[in-house]
Amino acid sequence: MFHVSPIQPVTKGDQVLDQLRSFIIEGKIPAGSHLVEDDLATQFAVSRGPIRDALRQLEQEGLVERQRRGVISKALTRRDVDELYSLRVALETLALRTAMERVTSPADWALAEQLVEQMREAAKRDRADELGVIDMQFHGQFYELSQHTRLLSVWENYRPMFLVMLGRRNRLPVTAEAHAKLLEAARSGDQDLAVDMLKSHLHESRGRLLDTLELQGRE
Secondary structure: OOOOOOOOHHHHHHHHHHHHHHHHHOOOOOOOOEEOHHHHHHHHOOOHHHHHHHHHHHHHOOOEEEEOOEEEEOOOOHHHHHHHHHHHHHHHHHHHHHHHHHOOOHHHHHHHHHHHHHHHHHHHOOOHHHHHHHHHHHHHHHHHHHOOHHHHHHHHHHHHHHHHHHOOOOOHHHHHHHHHHHHHHHHHOOHHHHHHHHHHHHHHHHHHHHHHHHHOOOO
16 A cells, blocks of 8 residues: 555654655545554554544544544645645744744844755755755744744644645755745845745745646646
8 A cells, every 4th residue: 555664662653643644645645545543553563542643633634534434535635735825824924023023133043044054955965855844944933933832833733734745846956045035034124025025935835736736636
């Protein structure tokens, strides 16, 4: 059916969830697949507990649904992408504005600067997977610097989905420099400029994902 990676005992629940999420979003588990706890537990070599917890979380994320015949996987559709990105735009523009209001020193952006440099290095090494993780860490800085705990909590709930969706759709050098320009705008103190750049950045990301879904024949 699909190949699973070895599960580490300490974090097996998170690893099961991460792998199932990736399999569903990437289409390795086709839409409409019947996800049976016992079968998945055998494949992942874990007890049913982590499987049950993972399926519960995936249901909250809209990637599976419970029907009379059990838990069924769902495809990521254009409507899902539109909803997720419209939510992210709302959350992240609020996070960015709040962060810019609360930042008191240029040094507060130091970690974001380091992450941009790490993205550049990942791009040079053609490491799309690594760049994707750093990309999410960079955007997470807006939420962290906002000091808005509930806003950060919502972001952390959806961040894993965006990381998987980002996948290998990054245009490596372009992505790194786009984040450098976004950081420059954030550091300028001009909230409207920074927000406009962020919205444009997320719009392009959404467009690349929709292009990928259309190539896979999803609607």
